[in-house]
Amino acid sequence: MKNACLLIIDVQKGFEDADFWGKRNNPYAEVNMLTLMDAFRNAKLPIFHVQHQSENESAPLYPAKLGYQLKTGFEPKEDEPLFIKSVNSAFIGTSLKEELDKKGIQQLIIVGLTTNHCVSTTVRMAANLGYDVCVVHDATAAFGTVSYDGKRYSAQEVHDTALSHLNGEFAEIVSTEEVLTNRISSSQFIQ
Template sequence: MTEPNRIALIPIDVQQGFDYPPWGPRNNPAMEANGQRLLTAWRARGWPLIHVRHDSVHAGSTLHPSHPGNAFRPGFEPRPGEAVVAKSVNAAFIGTDLDLRLRRLGVDTVALFGVSTDMCVSTTARVASNLGYRTLVVADACFCFDLVDADGGTIMAETISRAHLATLRAEFAEVIDSQALIARIASE
């Protein structure tokens, strides 16, 4: 795959704010368990790990720094010495030093997971690929929400997730599940 310390795990926006209104029904109830297994595997090896947190600039947002929802979900809190990159837009590379941090670490591959599949994970994956990183999206460690379409109907989260993962696979990333990624890194 790549040299072990040249792949960084990047959990994106794994925050409590997504449990508050106006966020609706989501898919993948196993996201948290799968994401925690990834964190455990990475930490056990001491490989690069950079947490991304969405700090909304909108005062009413559940992800605004003044809102309790800005906090990381239980089990996803960074440990001492683990880097945190704060962003205010969908892509973790825009307006942050994420690219600089990765380059200084000698990282050439990023493994992304988090919230939400179709928004911040997808946008970050696209930018990572465009910046030249080998990009992995860990599908079973992501979730997204039902969305209302232009006609007032509902597009189910699972459908949205499948479509976005297919688009990412077609052009921007290798889409993998957590068990396969952990097995792959165990052989490194």
């Protein structure tokens, strides 16, 4: 199996602001993310973190606001790089690609927030850059939205649609359990 890492995208306190974002799906996404972080750390596999820095002063992820901070438990360890971005893709304006290539990473296991925005954009770019990508569907989440024509979509519909658009074309969609049992525990990852 290819050299792999866990890429954790934008797990920040600002996403807890339901008044700003609306209703969210997958309430256990963070629990699954933390489970995967522990498993990767125990297996001594690399973890990369991404944090969104909004340029909009009224947004919850603006650096001067509490919402900019990573959620408790998601702070990087000393040997886990943190990349700060201000757009949807973790590859734009950061050294993520250079660091992945320096470590010989070929596969990205991606978790984080939100499925249809920064996760999706990063996944698409990663695939276009030649990485093998897996998205962990129960360790990502989305918020409901209103379409250009006024139609409302639930958070689950947004999540499922975003994953459907990525599946097969840009990524393999997997569960936390699949990563734990079929990849980490079976030593399919090579350091």
